[in-house]
Amino acid sequence: MSQLNVAIDTVGVADATPDEKQPWAELGLKEDEYQRIREILGRRPTQSELAMYSIMWSEHCSYKSSRVHLRQFGEKNPKTPRLLAGIGENAGVVAIDENIAVTFKVESHNHPSYVEPKQGAATGVGGIIRDIIAMGARPIAVMDSLRFGAIDHPDTARVLPGVVDGIGHYGNCVGLPNIGGETYFDACYQGNPLVNALSVGVMPRSRLQSMQASGVGNTVILMGAKTGRDGIGGVSVLASATFSETGEGDARPSVQVGDPFTEKLLIEVCLELFDEGLVVGVQDLGGAGLTCALSETAAAGDGGMHVDLERVPLRAKGMEPQDILASESQERMLLIVDPAKAEEVLARSHRWGLLATEIGTVTDTGRLVVDFHGQTVVDVPPKSLADEGPVYHRPIAEPNDLGLIAVDRAETLPRPTTDEEIRQTVLDMAASPNLCDKSWITEQYDSSVFGNTVLGTPHDAGVVRLDERTGVGIAISLDGNGRFARLDPYVGAQLSLAEAYRNVAVTGATPIAISDCLNFGSPEDPHVMWQFERAVTGIADGAQKLGIPVTGGNVSFYNQTGRDAIHPTPVIGVLGVIDDVARRIPLGLGKTGDTIALIGT
Amino acid sequence: MARVVVDVMLKSEILDPQGEAVLGALPRLGVNDVSSVRIGKRVEIEFDENAQNVEEQSRVIADQLLANPVIESFSLSIEGA
């Protein structure tokens, strides 16, 4: 047995030491939240439990500030028989025809990409790909929507190349074509660049997977990379509170490094297991690691779960149970498997050179129990972590400068009048970083792997063939405009939705579904909360008008430095279906003599 | 002429996919008793004959250009002056 810290904080210890001071505030919990945890458990939480609650009740995992507004999507979404899985799942799933379905989602990895641009962006791509796998789909393409500060700011020279390198490196190595995206520069993103990544996958409808840990006696398997100390920065206060640290200064990095090769193996192994019907439930390990995967699968299932944490293969020495639970190591998936099939699951992953380990069992206790070397360190109702987190009704107030902005109208700007001025305006626009050619970026991305990319950059939307025999395919566009949303978040969000919708439609595809990534400042600022509420309402109303549902998305708050928030930046992905990709309409002018018409208003 | 070698390695707790891949391949070469492989960069810098402050300058280069302090650490050795 590896050396066990005698000071390990078990449920028994917690019972015996109710008055132990705990660093809940340092972990981002509020006093009343901490008291609620004590009520739920009927005692003080152990260190591991405290770590789990602080993670699951964070803004990122619990959507505590956004939840009341996001409900609108469910309420206003048009009903469509195409929708096979919607909001609340890892990613929304829509039917293409009687046989196939696609799943797609856009997610942010903004702050990590500022701290360490290459790895932050790379792991963002990796994370969204695992969401797609978890639904049962083969990922078939990625897209990226990027916002940076001023192009000539020295820090942009650090962030931009790293982000592009990370997205390219991860997508290229894992073998997914990049079929489009956006790149904008604005000083408001200087300290808060936005890195939003979208992935789309395809599956036979019968292969749709669930995240339920159901079936008492079923085995819980952790598959993929070893668990290291990646990204446990916050939780490290627990350790330093009880024993002094001796190790090197770099012992607790907050940065995760991605390994696209392992991710590629995860894709192949998972799909093989799904096709063979070897999996009961599956969940990817994302930002909140095992904590999130264990509590969500257990909460979605019908009973409880028992886990022996010391079985988790570790990359670092001396990890405490709360470290293992909080680790954000990449390229891991959790599988729920019939014990009679466990051996075959392990064999199939080993054949690909992928680690897979039985770490627990599904139980009927209604509790998530985690033991570490035989001592119980977690014993909680899983729903209290996954579904019963705090919900806030944050105050909302219209920004004071809205009137000021409204009177500063484009019509008041000087117009070019002479030929020379018009010429100069055209040149200025062509040279503007937001309009100029982006091939410096896009040619660092593979666009043709899989041999199904029918349209990629520089077209209005990416078009991918799904089935070689029928020619059926999909089109996707990803669009956002923070400047419009700053002027009027309701209309601005709708403009982005309309732009993505149009970009899909002009390829010849019929739009059928929406995914969104909502990038905003701090929810504790009532002005930001107002922007958020307006943007969500705009999207929900727009989706209703257009007759296509919002199937999922992601909220990124706290994109702000001091009191300065970024422009509210809802980024919208629209997915369309095209019966025969051979009939797609590319960008550009046709032949000499063709008529040019302008339609619309 | 001074020759400076800067070794840049990933910090010990950071995943090193290159090292892991090599470790995984060793059994194919018949090597089974290696416990860890870490791969970093070795940078050899040659200064002009009469360069001043070689160590100081090397430290600046390593710190600002060669190593990414978020995930890497470096060590310097000066091989002749």
Add this chain to the structure above:
Amino acid sequence: MARVVVDVMLKSEILDPQGEAVLGALPRLGVNDVSSVRIGKRVEIEFDENAQNVEEQSRVIADQLLANPVIESFSLSIEGA
């Protein structure tokens, strides 16, 4: 436990664009008296406690896997046994 370090460098006649890129960036850091920069790999191998023939095995690893003799050369150092 033996720790072996293998340094792999591009042969001198092979162009090293990464080294050239660093060299080209130095003046921006205010460094003007560097004449050459070459970038290679540093591989740290840790053997199990009771591994045998550490040097021999390391040489096999370096020669067959870590360095490509067409373009690279390597040097070995054993740091403890």
Add this chain to the structure above:
Amino acid sequence: MSARVGVVTFPGSLDDRDAARAVRLAGGEPVGLWHDDAALGRVDAVFLPGGFSYGDALRCGAIARFSQVMDTVKAAAAQGMPVLGVCNGFQVLCESHLLPGALVRNAHLRYRNRPARLRVETTRTAWTRLYEPGSEVVFPAKHGEGRYVADEAVLDQLEADGRVVFRYLDNPNGSMRDIAGVTNEAGNVVGLMPHPEHAVDELTGPSNDGLGIVASVLAHLTGAADTSGVSR
């Protein structure tokens, strides 16, 4: 019966499906081969596809060289079996010493994806015999480590023997003498960086020039109108 072309899947191979599609579209029968299997299962030729075998962390193709399948491929190549390596497959062939030279980091240090115009320099190989000598083809080139390097003496020898198979018309990576692909002495083993398997259909690629690669090997295997200098 159409010829059977084995397509190897290493962990990390990415273009294996595309290679199989190209074989099928050109009239051959693709057969999947697994990196850990020594048996080639009665295939008539082998296609090593692009990707990042075993993660390609150390040096592209360096680890794939030690796979079971490569031992068998080496032996079969020595017996004259046609072997094609594209992108990572080319890197694997060089690392395995089935082809001379090495592929290193692009001179501009970035991964770059652009359609590449190539000149077919020789049709005296198993994989190019149906092209017109000197003709121009367009295949996508997309790689970060595709700069072909070798000793001057080796390069001179390749030129003298007519073993440069493809040359870039707009060198995208700094390859020496604009070399995009080479062959072995017998002409049965060919490696190139750009992707013929992504140029099989104008709907999804820049051209369908790549079909000629597999068509050539099929013609070679059926021995049709043997105008090439390649022995079987």
